[in-house]
Amino acid sequence: MRVLILGGYGNFGQIIAQHLHKIAGIQLIIAGRNLVKAQQFAGKINAEAIQLDANQTDLANILKQQQINLLISTAGPFQGQNYAVAKAAIEANSHYIDLADGREFVCGINILHEQAQQQNVLVCAGASSVPGLSSAVINELLPAFSELRIIEIGISTSEKIPGKSTIEGMLAYCGKPIKQWVDGVWQNRFGWQNLSTHQFSEPVGKRSVAACDVPDLSLFPEYYKGVNTVTFSAGTGLKLTHYGTWFFSWLIRFGIIRKPQKYAAILHKNSLILERFGDGNSGMYIQLTGLDKNKKPLKLSWELIASANDGVNIPCLSSVALTRKLLTDKLVARGAMSSMGLLTLDEYLAELAGLRITTKLHELYPFS
Template sequence: MLILGGYGNFGKRIAESLSASQGITVIIAGRNLQKAQALCTQLAEKGVSAMLEPSQIDIGSANFEVELERLSPDLVIHTSGPFQGQTYRVPEACIAVGSHYIDLADDRRFVCDIQALNAKALERKVLLVSGASSVPGLSSVVIDHFLEHFSSLEEIDFAIAPGNRAERGEATVKGILSYTGHPFPVLHQGQWVDRYGWMSPRKLCFGDVVGSRWLANVDIPDLELFPKRYPSANTVRFQAGLELSLLHLGMVFMALWAKLGLVKDWSRFTRVIIISSEIFKRWGTDVGGMKVMLSGRDKNNQPKRIHWLLCAEHGVGPYIPTLSAIILAKKLIVGSIDQLGAMPCLGLFTLEEFDQEAKQLGIYHHTEFLDG
């Protein structure tokens, strides 16, 4: 298998996990061969079961498909974001060479429109999965797990709050900045309305360990996918936040500038913003959380609420976005997944399968069942 961006923030964690699998070759690939080689050496020194190979490959080069065909992987895991503005060049190349494909995309259009490749993927008998990350990969699995408790699921409200000391990926930051202060449609009380990126700030409690965190609007594929997947829902809301109030509210202020037209695109300043944020890295914690709040009617048509809360301590938060891709890759390795075609990552594994990976990292969750 080939991991594009294999030495990046998420790629290296996927490579670390999958290198424990026996009987496979993991190709760690990217534009910088030295970084790929360094990670191979680092993992080999820890002791791995898989064969490790470094490779230099650029998804933007004219000969990308030729290079992909030369490597001839059974599976490609694409972690080279940001996915905002990317074409389907990589998954189309995978179809051409007959490789399965998984990505960690968080861009709404990229994930939601992947089904346009479904006919070609079926013809070549390959599986293409987009959005195998915290959203919509894990979020849909959590909702599916609790769906049987509702006769009618009416509201989905969920959020992610990483710790300030968690490692930041440049691609992730750039993706968020690209829509900061810009409108996107969300379903609210049965109507499609515009919300603005990194605005509508609120505080939400993530339990005793994580505490209360500031949140703001973030555009993700779930906002479009979930109203179709859960048709009884009349509200779907997602937010994320920064642990330090100064940084979070600073982002809200940046969003206001963009909304007023004073700044067209904050993503142009990604590198400067990341460097500036490093000044504050000593403050805050390495503890992050994810919360899914479901509201509706139970089987007796009485009000029902379920709150699912995940907690990641000791700096393991950045592993969470990788687990959906890791689970699917392992299922493909052992042949326990029979889906073919192109699709968003919706309900392709169970919460029990997530726990098998998460518990090894010390990631845990609990559930509150609330009536009324």
């Protein structure tokens, strides 16, 4: 399988490539706008390198010439992005996977469903922690419930800063209204506000999290019938970075800052300076509340704890697991869809081998 990673020398692109190049039967092509950077990284993992821009009009032809079987796009931010790359992959009869976290982008990918089915390819948006891993966890725990009422998801990252495009994506909703399904109605929360705390297991401990916008907020109320609340929160392990972003969100909300994305580069640079003060620990939780098979109250909390900055792998492993399934013909889905439900929890956790990452399941009491 010839797999092209668009943005392959970026933060997430490199992590995906480092996982995939260990899998027999895959030939990697590292692609991006800077050919020198692509060649430098490709040389480290015995991969090919080409210069490629997501906006090229001849993208489909290049994919055909390169005989690409799968294109993985890490070229964000996906907020406000169109589906040109996915369309080019379909035209080239290539599977397509991206790491999009943009709510509208992921939820709207199904407009390409018929085209993708006609070409017998998979077009998968949002192959990341959410909804790829989050839906896998929920589907694993769902049989314990006769009724599922509340889904609460949260992520607290380590000090390791993602790429500038990821920060641009966050700034797209920071300080702006986010619709969340709460108590059976759509309510507005504001990006990186509505602060709360969550007690993770050690060594992460207590962390502050804030409201963030992800595809799950739209997908889960529709898919998991009867659920009356779906929330998502996120934060960073460094308090200065976390509360600094919270303060920045108020400047946006009050209209003092009108074009927040233009500050992405300086925020990224300053955050990199602060990395030295972090502890390398990160965590994710998914809490499900409802009734068990005997109609008694039940609350389960699934937790992932990562140390030594291995948590940066988590958003990338959905695409790795999906690629493995495509390679072995274990993924039969065709058409355009989100990553929701395409992986089992076991398939995802199998990709954690060798990483300093553990998972736990807690049944929470008292609860009424």
